[in-house]
Amino acid sequence: MNWLEVHIDTNHEGLDATEAFLSGLGIDGVVIDDETEFHTFLEENRQSWDYVDEDLLKKESGASRITFYLEENEAGFARLGEVRIALEEFRHTHSNCGTLLMTLESLKEEDWAYGWQKYYKPLAIGNRLLVIPQWEQDTVSPGDRVPLILDPGLAFGTGSHATTRLCLEALEQAVKPGDTVLDLGCGSGILSIAALKLGAASATAVDIDENCINVAYENAALNGVGRDRYTVLSGDVLGDEGLVSSLGGDYDIVTANIVADVILGLAPMVRRFLKPRGLFLCSGIIDDRATEVADGLRRCGWAILESHEEDGWFAFVCR
CATH class of the missing domain: 3.40.50.150 (Vaccinia Virus protein VP39)
Structure with a gap:
């Protein structure tokens, strides 16, 4: 099975509103890339660099993006059309959310699996739980915590x-x-x-x-x-x-x-x-x-x- 990887470009201030917009359309399993994370990385790793290209800084400035995935079939393209139509109205009422440009690319199921694993890591929650990706269960010790092993696929709910x-x-x-x-x-x-x-x-x-x-x-x-x-x-x-x-x-x-x-x-x-x-x-x-x-x-x-x-x-x- 192939998937559509859909991106919506926004800005740091528009991330919450855009995520809520997608959630209202029933799209909850999203990946967020935030421009502030890039600058945080630079600040926390100053010892590793002494020069950052000005063009790179300009490129990353204002670059926040929400990504979600749809099946590459008739239903997926129908959902994509719904999002596109709704996004037009959202753009008119949320001028502070950046370009709200929507782009997409296709990827194979094995590419999706790799991409998901890249973003999904063990996560301690509360005082007792440790959410562990299924592909890392043999390398992570839960210690005193209760292990919760998950392979969520495209379903919402990872703890992240x-x-x-x-x-x-x-x-x-x-x-x-x-x-x-x-x-x-x-x-x-x-x-x-x-x-x-x-x-x-x-x-x-x-x-x-x-x-x-x-x-x-x-x-x-x-x-x-x-x-x-x-x-x-x-x-x-x-x-x-x-x-x-x-x-x-x-x-x-x-x-x-x-x-x-x-x-x-x-x-x-x-x-x-x-x-x-x-x-x-x-x-x-x-x-x-x-x-x-x-x-x-x-x-x-x-x-x-x-x-x-x-x-x-x-x-x-x-x-």
């Missing part, structure tokens, strides 16, 4: 994004031995698998993208989690009453690391999945919508027990 880290940190504090967990918008399965590794007895995961079923089950197997404890389903909980009924209730924890609009849509219905005094952990909320989402949750009867922020993204722990 602030929203996922916020959810994992909240799960670390919330999960008790024997808990049951429902993961809405599971992507790679990272949250529900982490919950099981942290002591949950069972977990159910759901994603609107049916490709996530195989990805999540494969990641579960990497962590020694079998289907006797882990169930992955595909469908839209906002529009499929049959799916909602099949999920049942009496979960101790429901997680949703999605986007603001979907969290607002879920807010009135999540309680049916929970035990009395169960917890709803939601993330994926950009800072300029945090107040709106918090107010929406409260209108639906949720008490926000904790609010956490990282890199301009918010997560709420609700009861």
